[in-house]
Amino acid sequence: MSKVIDVVWEFRYAYLSGLLVTLKICAVAWLGGLFGGVLIALSAEWRPRLVGWPFLLLSRMTEAIPILVLLFWLHYPTQAALGIVIDPFYTTAALLAVLNTLAVFGVLRNALRGVPTEMIEAARVCGVRRTRIFWRIQFPIAFRSALGSLTSSQVQILQLSIFGGLISVGELFRVSQRINAQIYRPVEVYTGLGLFFLAVCLPLNIFAKHLEKRVRA
């Protein structure tokens, strides 16, 4: 373990710069995804055919294609066909933001549909208007029940950000590869990287499970 710490400490500035890029990618994907996903889920409730179905179809299509294929497709052939060059950072961040948007949309859509009918009907028979029912009853109940899954999907975005390294984005995984190429100590380098993800993702996943349990109770 001390060897791992030695390597991490020795290359701390490189690791920090990688972490900063990872966090920037995640910030774009998290904020964009949460904002876009909530917006689409809400729009889909009011206009299911116009908004809900097309995004559901897009969601199913992106679920079927591996993320690496999507990323490479956006980075190489698409840009070549369009005759443009986009910084791989933006390509990665945009793809993850889109995937996160679709994930948040899916989670919220299911949560909104999962609100027990009797709770909505109880509000209706109490004379509450439809819009108020949605904002004060359906959405808060759905959002609470979706919190666990939303947290899990944000953790997944952090993990998926390492794919950016494969198209030369200088995030944590790419930085680790470079360090390993320089000193060739893969055990220490990749153990350090694994421990970082373990330290961040494990508590978040436990938190997500806790939220899911609380809502179920």
Place this chain on the structure above:
Amino acid sequence: MTPAVFQESAGEPLLQAEDLRIEKGGNTILSDVTFRIESGTFAALAGPSGSGKTSLLRVLALLDDPAAGAVKLWQREFSPATVAQPAAAARVYPRLNYVPQMLGLWPHLTIRENLTFSLSNHSQPRISLEELCAQLDITRILDRRPGSASQGQRQRAALARALLLDPQVLLLDEVTAALDRALAAIVWTLLQSFVERGGVILASTHDAYLAERCNRLYRISEGCLRMERTQ
């Protein structure tokens, strides 16, 4: 103020079912359901589990469509399609109120918020929140969320939510199922005072003792509804 359309005269039915046929999964579970309930009537609805009590109450609450027949409230025909329109819904609810077996309490709100949430839309209740909660013995759980209350307390909270809105027609689905006999009798007495003010209650129950205390008893048997007793 009660809209003119809802001002009933004595003896005129507030709730009517005309030749209702109710289907579930393509099977007819109730047919030829016809009755009229006048103001001041506390009617019990009895029948074995799965006989269609909940389905009938849901149709009468305009939440489900019948396969045939009509539901009339205040001598006007209504259907789920008509009350889907906000203006029609505002004319019907909460003058018609329904407490389902699952209660439908909102889990993210406290019991107090559950009771007062829909009050803002309507006129001052005839009975105060404090008085009603004291009668139903739920005062001490008002600031708890439904999840931390017992089933019996939740049932009384759901009933209080409906009563606070001062409905004219109240449909209750097994709302005393989790209460002991003494508490159920107190609830029944409270409901009797509600009908004495001119309301109508149709309550499904498995409890023969409570059913006996109603002034009318309907029983569902083999897909038919018949009036067994009236006073």
